[in-house]
Amino acid sequence: xxxxxxxxxxxxxxxxxxxxxxxxxxxxxxxxxxxxxxxxxxxxxxxxxxxxxxxxxxxxxxxxxxxxxxxxxxxxxxxxxxxxxxxxxxxxxxxxxxxxxxxxxxxxxxxxxxxxxxxxxxxxxxxxxxxxxxxxxxxxxxxxxxxxxxxxxxxxxxxxxxxxxxxxxxxxxxxxxxxxxxxxxxxxxxxxxxxxxxxxxxxxxxxxxxxxxxxxxxxxxxxxxxxxxxxxxxxxxxxxxxxxxxxxxxxxxxxxxxxxxxxxxxxxxxxxxxxxxxxxxxxxxxxxxxxxxxxxxxxxxxxxxxxxxxxxxxxxxxxxxxxxxxxxxxxxxxxxxxxxxxxxxxxxxxxxxxxxxxxxxxxxxxxxxxxxxxxxxxxxxxxxxxxxxxxxxxxxxxxxxxxxxxxxxxxxxxxxxxxxxxxxxxxxxxxxxxxxxxxxxxxxxxxxxxxxxxxxxxxxxxxxxxxxxxxxxxxxxxxxxxxxxxxxxxxxxxxxxxxxxxxxxxxxxxxxxxxxxxxxxxxxxxxxxxxxxxxxxxxxxxxxxxxxxxxxxxxxxxxxxxxxxxxxxxxxxxxxxxxxxxxxxxxxxxxxxxxxxxxxxxxxxxxxxxxxxxxxxxxxxxxxxxxxxxxxxxxxxxxxxxxxxxxxxxxxxxxxxxxxxxxxxxxxxxxxxxxxxxxxxxxxxxxxxxxxxxxxxxxxxxxxxxxxxxxxxxxxxxxxxxxxxxxxxxxxxxxxxxxxxxxxxxxxxxxxxxxxxxxxxxxxxxxxxxxxxxxxxxxxxxxxxxxxxxxxxxxxxxxxxxxxxxxxxxxxxxxxxxxxxxxxxxxxxxxxxxxxxxxxxxxxxxxxxxxxxxxxxxxxxxxxxxxxxxxxxxxxxxxxxxxxxxxxxxxxxxxxxxxxxxxxxxxxxxxxxxxxxxxxxxxxxxxxxxxxxxxxxxxxxx
Ligand SMILES: NC(=O)C1=CN([C@@H]2O[C@H](COP(=O)(O)OP(=O)(O)OC[C@H]3O[C@@H](n4cnc5c(N)ncnc54)[C@H](O)[C@@H]3O)[C@@H](O)[C@H]2O)C=CC1
Ligand SMILES: N[C@@H](CC=O)C(=O)O
Ligand code: NA
Numbered sequence: 001x002x003x004x005x006x007x008x009x010x011x012x013x014x015x016x017x018x019x020x021x022x023x024x025x026x027x028x029x030x031x032x033x034x035x036x037x038x039x040x041x042x043x044x045x046x047x048x049x050x051x052x053x054x055x056x057x058x059x060x061x062x063x064x065x066x067x068x069x070x071x072x073x074x075x076x077x078x079x080x081x082x083x084x085x086x087x088x089x090x091x092x093x094x095x096x097x098x099x100x101x102x103x104x105x106x107x108x109x110x111x112x113x114x115x116x117x118x119x120x121x122x123x124x125x126x127x128x129x130x131x132x133x134x135x136x137x138x139x140x141x142x143x144x145x146x147x148x149x150x151x152x153x154x155x156x157x158x159x160x161x162x163x164x165x166x167x168x169x170x171x172x173x174x175x176x177x178x179x180x181x182x183x184x185x186x187x188x189x190x191x192x193x194x195x196x197x198x199x200x201x202x203x204x205x206x207x208x209x210x211x212x213x214x215x216x217x218x219x220x221x222x223x224x225x226x227x228x229x230x231x232x233x234x235x236x237x238x239x240x241x242x243x244x245x246x247x248x249x250x251x252x253x254x255x256x257x258x259x260x261x262x263x264x265x266x267x268x269x270x271x272x273x274x275x276x277x278x279x280x281x282x283x284x285x286x287x288x289x290x291x292x293x294x295x296x297x298x299x300x301x302x303x304x305x306x307x308x309x310x311x312x313x314x315x316x317x318x319x320x321x322x323x324x325x326x327x328x329x330x331x332x333x334x335x336x337x338x339x340x341x342x343x344x345x346x347x348x349x350x351x352x353x354x355x356x357x358x359x360x361x362x363x364x365x366x367x368x369x370x371x372x373x374x375x376x377x378x379x380x381x382x383x384x385x386x387x388x389x390x391x392x393x394x395x396x397x398x399x400x401x402x403x404x405x406x407x408x409x410x411x412x413x414x415x416x417x418x419x420x421x422x423x424x425x426x427x428x429x430x431x432x433x434x435x436x437x438x439x440x441x442x443x444x445x446x447x448x449x450x451x452x453x454x455x456x457x458x459x460x461x462x463x464x465x466x467x468x469x470x471x472x473x474x475x476x477x478x479x480x481x482x483x484x485x486x487x488x489x490x491x492x493x494x495x496x497x498x499x500x501x502x503x504x505x506x507x508x509x510x511x512x513x514x515x516x517x518x519x520x521x522x523x524x525x526x527x528x529x530x531x532x533x534x535x536x537x538x539x540x541x542x543x544x545x546x547x548x549x550x551x552x553x554x555x556x557x558x559x560x561x562x563x564x565x566x567x568x569x570x571x572x573x574x575x576x577x578x579x580x581x582x583x584x585x586x587x588x589x590x591x592x593x594x595x596x597x598x599x600x601x602x603x604x605x606x607x608x609x610x611x612x613x614x615x616x617x618x619x620x621x622x623x624x625x626x627x628x629x630x631x632x633x634x635x636x637x638x639x640x641x642x643x644x645x646x647x648x649x650x651x652x653x654x655x656x657x658x659x660x661x662x663x664x665x666x667x668x669x670x671x672x673x674x675x676x677x678x679x680x681x682x683x684x685x686x687x688x689x690x691x692x693x694x695x696x697x698x699x700x701x702x703x704x705x706x707x708x709x710x711x712x713x714x715x716x717x718x719x720x721x722x723x724x725x726x727x728x729x730x731x732x733x734x735x736x737x738x739x740x741x742x743x744x745x746x747x748x749x750x751x752x753x754x755x756x757x758x759x760x761x762x763x764x765x766x767x768x769x770x771x772x773x774x775x776x777x778x779x780x781x782x783x784x785x786x787x788x789x790x791x792x793x794x795x796x797x798x799x800x801x802x803x804x805x806x807x808x809x810x811x812x813x814x815x816x817x818x819x820x821x822x823x824x825x826x827x828x829x830x831x832x833x834x835x836x837x838x839x840x841x842x843x844x845x846x847x848x849x850x851x852x853x854x855x856x857x858x859x860x861x862x863x864x865x866x867x868x869x870x871x872x873x874x875x876x877x878x879x880x881x882x883x884x885x886x887x888x889x890x891x892x893x894x895x896x897x898x899x900x901x902x903x904x905x906x907x908x909x910x911x912x913x914x915x916x917x918x919x920x921x922x923x924x925x926x927x928x929x930x931x932x933x934x935x936x937x938x939x940x941x942x
Contacts, residue, residue: 743903
């Protein structure tokens with residue numbers, strides 16, 4: 001930057017503009033000698049007699065700028081003459097009295113918004129307010145564009161400068177009036193004309209130094225600060241504005257980094273405050289000066305940084321960063337629709353989050369305030385009712401009302417477009433310097449290592465670098481370690497492309513066991529393969545590397561586990577017929593209770609019939625699911641349906657409920673379980689289908705973390721499968737299972753008493769919703785045979801459906817009817833035959849009962865119509881009752897009997913519903929609590 005000399009031509013001072021002028025100020029700027037501090041006083045009761053500093057006002061002139069540019073002095077340093085001449089020194093008021101606000105470009109985007117900012121500032125009742133503003137939105141880009149054009153000798157820079165002028169002119173006209181407007185416009189015109197001169201010089205030189213550039217781009221803040229200051233004053237509130245180049249001194253570290261120089265800034269601030277400014281100060285964000293008084297900027301996110309440094313300098317009570325979001329989200333809301341606004345974040349957590357690209361604060365913004373434990377609050381200017389996120393020391397409690405603290409893992413973030421490099425070989429173990437050699441090589445190609453992991457066996461080191469840098473990294477490692485590779489001391493330098501990092505951030509992770517277990521469990525259940533893991537000793541974050549294709553799913557799975565998982569379940573329902581429809585109604589009726597009392601959030605993300613399906617992004621409104629299915633339907637497509645239910649939203653708990661009787665749907669269960677989707681069904685086709693498919697399904701279910709529940713396939717809602725599993729799991733041995741497994745046939749034979757014809761009773765069973773979609777499946781015995789097979793297989797028998805002899809009650813002539821309707825129509829023709837069988841039994845004092853038997857000891861089963869004495873328990877049934885007797889080693893003398901309605905919409909749907917709720921990890925206890933509560937609420941079916 002050359003030798004620093006003191007010269008009056010430093011734009012940091014020479015361009016310093018006037019603070020709002022005061023109408024009756026006896027001292028007129030133009031009549032005063034330059035470089036003298038103005039003490040402003042408001043007449044008319046505004047700020048009478050109050051001494052006020054603001055930006056010091058040495059009226060600049062384009063002539064001086066031109067001269068300075070031509071003398072090449074323009075960025076020579078100059079002491080802040082006005083400040084240096086301030087003889088009066090006063091201590092800067094510090095501490096709790098200060099509230100610091102920062103308003104970003106969006107907040108300052110229009111006259112209306114600036115006005116709103118003015119109101120917010122005024123509403124803050126703090127004793128002293130320091131308000132840092134960015135340039136109006138887009139202005140900084142416009143300024144950079146001007147520079148770029150001038151440097152590229154593009155003549156249109158002049159018209160671009162006109163645009164900048166126009167934008168501020170229009171805003172000011174809308175915002176300000178009379179004298180204020182006049183004064184602002186006069187300053188604006190001055191600045192624009194100076195800029196014109198300067199840009200012309202840049203145009204001629206075809207180059208702008210960094211200082212030139214910083215000087216030019218910083219104008220946006222100068223103008224926005226002035227406008228806001230005028231707007232606040234307009235409402236009668238004393239206010240002045242601060243050109244932070246007079247106060248904020250920073251040491252440049254590199255082309256994109258500066259360090260605050262607190263000592264120098266402190267001195268400057270002292271001098272600035274010597275002029276005793278009013279309680280409200282509007283300061284320019286982003287811009288500062290070097291110790292040599294050369295204008296500079298605070299680089300990226302500079303205004304936040306300005307606010308943090310100034311907040312620290314005055315030891316403010318708090319720093320509020322106003323933006324256009326409600327606060328810091330627990331994950332990127334574009335990827336995780338369930339992301340929540342965090343009420344609090346510790347400084348370290350915010351730090352970690354911002355490193356991982358979360359749109360929080362730049363890490364350096366946190367450093368100045370951390371020192372004094374000054375909280376930073378992120379708030380939404382467009383939603384004042386949102387409390388925002390407070391970044392502070394690790395808070396003990398969620399909020400002042402003693403609410404429980406947020407999740408141990410506060411937030412999740414991801415970084416995409418990474419590659420994993422794995423350097424592996426036995427020759428690495430115990431050889432000091434290997435890591436240094438590896439990372440030395442990586443440094444030599446200028447690659448940025450994002451995470452490193454080495455297992456204690458020292459057999460391999462893996463690290464992640466940006467994808468675009470991995471080729472160079474791989475090449476240099478291959479060449480540096482050529483000898484070791486050739487000699488076999490290193491086995492490989494492997495590159496895994498298309499990786500992402502998922503980071504879980506939370507300060508409390510450090511003292512909470514089981515966090516990583518929970519995280520990895522969530523990933524495992526989502527079938528996501530973890531390629532590498534890293535956790536520093538600070539335990540503020542756990543970082544996992546995974547394939548990029550899995551990243552969003554992983555993010556959602558992990559997020560849901562810590563924020564929603566135990567409570568949120570994405571449901572896809574296939575087959576909204578009698579059972580499916582009743583289930584949807586039950587879900588609708590219970591949704592509120594589940595959510596309010598048990599924090600279980602069931603979302604039906606899709607409903608699919610044979611021809612059409614309805615999908616939703618956030619959950620179908622179950623009050624209107626039928627209408628939704630009609631109005632919002634699209635052509636059914638099972639693949640798309642499943643994808644929507646699982647992937648679009650990714651609640652790690654995804655359940656597909658198959659309420660069809662379709663084998664084709666059942667054929668997909670394996671694939672769904674493999675994808676981490678739980679399957680719940682009353683459909684018997686999978687468990688009674690081909691044995692090899694069944695065995696594969698069960699193996700997969702055991703191996704995967706996903707659930708496959710099918711309680712309603714036998715005895716509808718009755719606990720048959722669970723009872724059997726309970727016996728087996730606790731070591732009992734099943735000898736025989738015998739019973740009436742068909743609600744339809746039970747109903748038919750319980751009601752076929754000679755008063756109504758057989759076909760009439762079948763029609764009643766159908767109307768009552770007991771039958772299969774085609775009642776011949778019941779009458780043929782195939783439905784019972786399926787149940788027998790299901791129980792036989794559950795008991796360990798490897799039987800096919802065809803191994804079960806079945807007595808078919810469907811008359812020969814009706815077996816080939818094209819439809820169930822035709823069958824029902826023709827059935828009355830066979831009533832006499834059925835009446836005869838019933839009468840024959842009656843004569844013997846017996847009843848007909850259609851039973852199924854699983855004879856475990858003999859590895860066989862049977863399904864047949866039997867006659868039982870009227871005193872037999874099977875003869876005592878009512879309605880659609882099923883009765884199932886388990887004879888086991890423990891229940892040898894007296895079988896364990898389960899009895900109750902074994903068909904019908906409500907009980908079956910209730911059984912499916914209960915299976916849905918079983919997915920919960922802590923199912924036993926919670927479900928018990930849940931069921932107790934539901935019972936308490938008068939839900940008899942539970
Ligand atoms: N009704 C009852 O009491 C009991 C029924 N079940 C079982 O529940 C299941 C459903 O029975 P219901 O509701 O009575 O039958 P239903 O015929 O009323 O409903 C089945 C629904 O599935 C739809 N469907 C069929 N194939 C489909 C496909 N590939 N994709 C999408 N949708 C498809 C149909 O259009 C219909 O809406 C059956 O598997 C049945 O065995 C189990 C226990 C008791
Ligand atoms: N149709 C079946 C329904 C239950 O599985 C029956 O009648 O039992
Ligand atoms: Na059951």
